[in-house]
Amino acid sequence: MLEEIVNRKKTDLKFFQMPRQEYVPHYSLQKSLAFAGIHDGIGLIAEIKRASPSKGEFASDLDIISRAKAYEAGGADAISVLTDQPYFQGALTDLITVKKAVGLPVLRKDFIIDERQIEESARIGADAILLIASILEPNQILEFSKLAKNYGLESLVEVHTKNELDRLLDVYEPPLIGINNRNLKTFKTDLNQTIELFSHVPEQSLVISESGIHTAEDVSTITRAGAKAMLMGERLVTDGDPETVIPELKKGAQLA
Ligand SMILES: O=P(O)(O)OC[C@@H](O)[C@@H](O)c1c[nH]c2ccccc12
Numbered sequence: 001m002l003e004e005i006v007n008r009k010k011t012d013l014k015f016f017q018m019p020r021q022e023y024v025p026h027y028s029l030q031k032s033l034a035f036a037g038i039h040d041g042i043g044l045i046a047e048i049k050r051a052s053p054s055k056g057e058f059a060s061d062l063d064i065i066s067r068a069k070a071y072e073a074g075g076a077d078a079i080s081v082l083t084d085q086p087y088f089q090g091a092l093t094d095l096i097t098v099k100k101a102v103g104l105p106v107l108r109k110d111f112i113i114d115e116r117q118i119e120e121s122a123r124i125g126a127d128a129i130l131l132i133a134s135i136l137e138p139n140q141i142l143e144f145s146k147l148a149k150n151y152g153l154e155s156l157v158e159v160h161t162k163n164e165l166d167r168l169l170d171v172y173e174p175p176l177i178g179i180n181n182r183n184l185k186t187f188k189t190d191l192n193q194t195i196e197l198f199s200h201v202p203e204q205s206l207v208i209s210e211s212g213i214h215t216a217e218d219v220s221t222i223t224r225a226g227a228k229a230m231l232m233g234e235r236l237v238t239d240g241d242p243e244t245v246i247p248e249l250k251k252g253a254q255l256a
Pocket residue numbers: 047049109110132158180210211212213231232233234235
């Protein structure tokens with residue numbers, strides 16, 4: 001599946017058009033998460049996602065403006081927006097819309113494999129981009145992070161295996177490391193991934209546990225593992241009242 005997604009991305013990039021730049025205020029994902037880690041015990045990146053290859057369409061009629069505002073009102077520290085269209089029903093315009101609706105850092109969630117996508121991310125108003133270790137070489141991750149920084153963007157580097165992490169750390173120690181609990185090949189999630197990989201992450205890096213986090217107990221588990229932040233998609237997208245549920249979920253960090 002991952003190979004299929006990346007191949008489609010390569011095809012679509014043949015028709016790439018650079019968007020015009022608009023002025024938007026910038027927020028630091030790193031600072032926002034570190035601040036929340038101190039005050040709430042855990043930082044939250046809440047995700048806007050209509051569909052996924054594993055679950056199909058689960059929120060096709062999502063009102064992204066009210067959802068993003070509810071995330072912010074509930075105490076989310078950043079918003080992640082899926083911008084991949086073919087597999088996640090996302091769009092660049094979703095990110096532009098969300099960025100205008102909230103005063104939080106916005107992470108562009110996509111399959112970045114080309115430098116032009118980084119300038120594009122800056123132009124649509126992203127504050128940070130996702131770099132996925134399973135589809136990029138470690139030196140590409142380093143180069144892409146530098147390029148992102150030149151555009152004023154932070155990078156969240158996502159790993160799923162110890163091998164990906166080791167290869168990455170030989171070349172670059174990212175300030176923000178995402179441990180994806182979902183195996184992108186089988187789609188299975190396992191919070192043990194965060195527990196197992198955490199001890200191998202450099203002390204200075206802020207760890208974000210991603211995927212498969214649904215309950216306050218899950219939040220407790222990943223906090224105990226050492227994560228300072230979490231990325232939640234499906235649980236929040238499908239909830240009737242994220243504004244109420246976010247503080248309840250965050251309380252899991254206090255029980256850790
Ligand atoms: O909906 P979940 O299980 O809470 O997962 C959110 C997020 O971690 C997931 O959407 C994700 C993690 N890494 C990705 C890479 C590409 C697309 C999506 C993702």
